[in-house]
Amino acid sequence: MERFDRHSIMTLQKTLSIAKSIRQILDKQRVIPQPRRLNETAATLADPKRRHTIPSGFFQRHQSSAAVAAAADASREHDCEPLPASHVPPTPSIAPFSNSPPTTKYKPIPPITLRALPNLYSELSKAKLGGLVALSTMCGYAIAPGAADLTVLLTTTLGTVLCICSANAINQWIEVPYDAQMLRTRNRVLVRRALTPFHVWSFGAVTGLAGVSLLATTVNPLTAFLGAANIVLYTGVYTPMKRTSIVNTWVGALVGAIPPMMGWAACTGALDPGAWLLGGVLFAWQFPHFNSLSWNLRSDYSKAGYRMTSVIDPALNARVSLRYALAMLPLCWAMPAAGVTSWWFAVNSTFVNAAMAMQAWRFWRESNERTARQLFFGSVINLPLVLALMMVHKVGWRDREETSRMAEEGIGLEGVVYVDEDELESEE
Missing domain, CATH: 1.20.120.1780 (UbiA prenyltransferase)
Known part of the structure; x- marks a missing residue:
């Protein structure tokens, strides 16, 4: 019995030794994925010649984790590259369900409120660009040789602005997967999910119908037709053509040429030379x-x-x-x-x-x-x-001012007789 116990103990010790060796081998093969780091703070660690960048959350932990930071910084340019676990001693700071602050910041999408909607609609409509287009419409109205009417000018401008809002909203609704890939557009309303696609599409449809209807009822059908044609041309031709042909630039230039013609048509009711x-x-x-x-x-x-x-x-x-x-x-x-x-x-x-x-x-x-x-x-x-x-x-424009002044003073042109100087000389 004594021999059996001694033999069993020796066998158990050998088994534990083998298990320990296997565990060490497995530990060397274990990997730890590195988290993405948004807010980072530069700090100098053990090697003074090398400058590391570690997440700012590490400085707020209760236990020192310089080794963890050093391991994380080794993959700064390859955030998802795994590191051997043997380089990272187990510490409570990386344990699951730790109370320590995370290395990344989570920013939830704010809920849609009535106060936020005007700013979101302004971004969706590209307010600055839309303002310039509306200004070109007003210039077209002012340049046209017709009688100026402030009410018609204001309704034309408002209808044009609504058409612009519709075209830009539908354009962003179509291009959201491509806007997410561009540095200039990756913060647009749909890309950051501030509004739902259905909300954006509904906004574009409502503003488009409202703009065309306003132009048709208060201005004239020609101006309304130009506004509707511009929406279709921008969203149905120019937007999809941007990914197929360089001709899209010529189509886009045509879209930009129509608004001043809308102003001209609103003033005269026709498209003159x-x-x-x-x-x-x-x-x-x-x-x-x-x-x-x-x-x-x-x-x-x-x-x-x-x-x-x-x-x-x-x-x-x-x-x-x-x-x-x-x-x-x-x-x-x-x-x-x-x-x-x-x-x-x-x-x-x-x-x-x-x-x-x-x-x-x-x-x-x-x-x-x-x-x-x-x-x-x-x-x-x-x-x-x-x-x-x-x-x-x-x-x-100066002649019209003179004519209006003469009309106010009661001076008419009915009694004026125009005489041809050549005929007068021949009679003499």
Whole structure:
């Protein structure tokens, strides 16, 4: 019995020794996935020559965890790369259900409230861009040779704004998976889930119907048709074409040319040659404006799979910018010939358009971030100046003021007889 006990004890000791060896081998093969770290604080650990970055939550723990931080920092550039567990001594700070603060911050999505909705709708509608488009509509109304009516102007502007809200909301509803891949758009309303897709789509549908209905009932059917056509063109043609063909830029330029024509149609009820020239000016202006902008955003467009000229053919992108910057010159010269402005507009606009054409030429000669930025800001200055010069040199606006003054004073033109000087000389 004594021998059996001694033999059993020796066997048990050998078994425990083997088990311990196996456990050590398994411990070396064990891995610990590293968590993502959002807020980080730089700190110097054991090696003074090396600067580590460790989560700020480690400094708030009750037990020192410098070794844990060192192991975590070894995979800073590869957050998901596993590390051997032998490098990380077991400590209570990494135990499950620990009371210590986490290494990442969780920010819940705030609930939708009535107070937050205006800001969310403003982001969804791209309020700044929409304001510029509405301003171009007002300029088209002011340039048109018709009697001005403040009520019609306000309802036209409001209807245009509603159409813009609809187009931008539906555009974001369609592009949300691609917006999430771009640095410029990854914080949009749908990407961060501030609103549901159904909510966004409903907002776009309601604003679109309201805008077109308002234009049809208070302005005229032609303006309402242009507003509806622009929504369809932007959401149904331009948006899907961005991922299939570089022609999307030309379609987008057409979308931008319609709002001033809506203002013209609201004032006159028709699309005269001057309206088409005004739309042509807006159409041509958008190429140097957008192509220079897309040059510095081409990496983002490439990530999302958008087929922009700056991504597919950078040389063509610069050529198109120069081509349409030069086209601004004859388009503005044609405005006096159409009877929209005086010939002084042709003179003054030449200097403004020549400055943008020079910037486009530099961008074509050497396409880089600096020349692209110069052309972009030059185009931002160009359009307001051109539209302002059109309104200043508009034919007949001073004559209408004189006519209204004469009407107020009771001076009529019924008794005025016009005599041809040539006929008068022949009679003599």
